[in-house]
Amino acid sequence: MKSPAEFPDSPLSRAMRQPLMLGLFLPIQSGGWSMSTLPRTTDWTFDYNARLTKKAEALGFDLVFGLAQWLGRDGHGGDMRYRNLSLDSFITIASLASITERILLVSTLHILYGNWHPLHLAKFGATLDHISQGRWGLNMVTGHSIDEAEMFGRSGHFEHDERYRMADEFVELMGKLWTLDENLTFDGEWYSTKNAFSSPKPRYGRPVLVNATSSPAGIAYAAKHSDLIFITSSAGAQIDAALDVLPAHTAQIRAAAADNRREVRTLINPTIVCRPTEHEARAYHEAILSHGDFGAVDGFTGRRSDAKAWKNHQREQRVLGGNIQIIGSPERVVEDLLRLKKAGVDGVQLTFFDFEPDLAYFGEAVLPLMEQAGLRVAVDPA
Numbered sequence: 535m536k537s538p539a540e541f542p543d544s545p546l547s548r549a550m551r552q553p554l555m556l557g558l559f560l561p562i563q564s565g566g567w568s569m570s571t572l573p574r575t576t577d578w579t580f581d582y583n584a585r586l587t588k589k590a591e592a593l594g595f596d597l598v599f600g601l602a603q604w605l606g607r608d609g610h611g612g613d614m615r616y617r618n619l620s621l622d623s624f625i626t627i628a629s630l631a632s633i634t635e636r637i638l639l640v641s642t643l644h645i646l647y648g649n650w651h652p653l654h655l656a657k658f659g660a661t662l663d664h665i666s667q668g669r670w671g672l673n674m675v676t677g678h679s680i681d682e683a684e685m686f687g688r689s690g691h692f693e694h695d696e697r698y699r700m701a702d703e704f705v706e707l708m709g710k711l712w713t714l715d716e717n718l719t720f721d722g723e724w725y726s727t728k729n730a731f732s733s734p735k736p737r738y739g740r741p742v743l744v745n746a747t748s749s750p751a752g753i754a755y756a757a758k759h760s761d762l763i764f765i766t767s768s769a770g771a772q773i774d775a776a777l778d779v780l781p782a783h784t785a786q787i788r789a790a791a792a793d794n795r796r797e798v799r800t801l802i803n804p805t806i807v808c809r810p811t812e813h814e815a816r817a818y819h820e821a822i823l824s825h826g827d828f829g830a831v832d833g834f835t836g837r838r839s840d841a842k843a844w845k846n847h848q849r850e851q852r853v854l855g856g857n858i859q860i861i862g863s864p865e866r867v868v869e870d871l872l873r874l875k876k877a878g879v880d881g882v883q884l885t886f887f888d889f890e891p892d893l894a895y896f897g898e899a900v901l902p903l904m905e906q907a908g909l910r911v912a913v914d915p916a
């Protein structure tokens with residue numbers, strides 16, 4: 535199955551030509567990424583996220599992406615009942631196709647919860663591929679939380695590496711349905727089908743495929759199937775600590791992809807707190823921290839999960855959130871983005887504390903400096 539990266543005119547190829555890919559992580563869950571009660575505009579509603587998406591597109595961002603989480607009535611708890619309200623990622627991101635023109639749209643789906651069949655996703659994905667003209671992508675997650683698995687009626691997790699073997703077979707069958715021009719009969723270990731056919735065929739081989747991982751099984755899966763992989767710092771959120779471990783991590787992923795004669799792009803998630811001066815940025819960060827909702831932090835970290843990627847994030851770092859944190863003046867932010875690129879990171883998926891004003895300020899103050907530094911090309915870098 536060909537990737538859209540193999541078509542020079544695909545929206546994915548256009549995005550991949552940027553020196554540093556730029557994505558926005560949409561706050562479709564209440565509280566966004568930050569467990570702090572300091573007042574802000576960040577809002578989970580569709581209108582707010584639609585405005586952010588249009589703004590990101592106008593600024594030339596390459597992609598937007600939404601998280602999928604299943605939580606009980608109080609979310610992760612705390613005073614703010616962190617993430618107790620949320621929109622569904624698959625539907626929300628898909629519906630952004632008709633109000634945008636250029637930006638890639640990545641939906642998350644827990645493919646192993648309930649009874650999703652590859653035939654569903656082949657049809658849904660190809661339909662969205664046509665509606666968005668090749669801009670839609672699927673972040674295939676296998677579900678790391680036992681609490682979520684139980685919500686879907688299972689008594690526990692599928693074993694960690696088995697989940698990736700199931701996902702591998704899911705993609706294999708979905709890929710056949712995306713490409714074959716004849717009816718398909720398939721008898722796999724977990725999925726089967728008889729005389730199935732899916733139309734339309736995607737415009738550029740298949741939709742964009744994404745996954746988020748740091749485990750050997752997840753990296754092996756990504757190297758085989760994904761175009762984009764959301765990576766994490768195993769050293770916590772502090773940027774210098776992250777920069778120590780990222781070169782080896784990104785090199786390992788690149789090598790795994792090369793073994794499959796493929797390319798994958800690695801994207802990491804920084805939360806950016808940027809103000810005109812270092813002093814102002816640090817003061818704002820302090821204010822966010824002083825309103826930390828540690829009840830929410832403890833609820834979040836107390837989930838029953840087998841994901842190891844965020845285990846080294848300190849309790850205080852969770853208040854602002856983000857897999858890594860960049861705090862400072864516009865010049866400092868660009869310096870840190872350059873260091874990430876040197877560490878082998880191909881792109882960033884940004885989160886902010888107060889999304890709407892912070893994104894606007896990023897566009898105004900940081901993006902022009904990124905262009906000057908050669909991290910972004912203003913027009914299509916064809």
Ligand SMILES: Cc1cc2nc3c(=O)[nH]c(=O)nc-3n(C[C@H](O)[C@H](O)[C@H](O)COP(=O)(O)O)c2cc1C
Nearest residue numbers: 601602642675677678746747748749752764841843
């Ligand atoms: C940037 C990023 C986004 C993620 N989005 C989701 C998500 O929306 N839903 C989810 O269940 N897990 C999500 N995860 C968790 C991953 O799917 C995965 O379970 C986790 O990274 C552990 O994978 P591993 O055990 O292969 O290392 C995300 C992880 C990262 C780093």
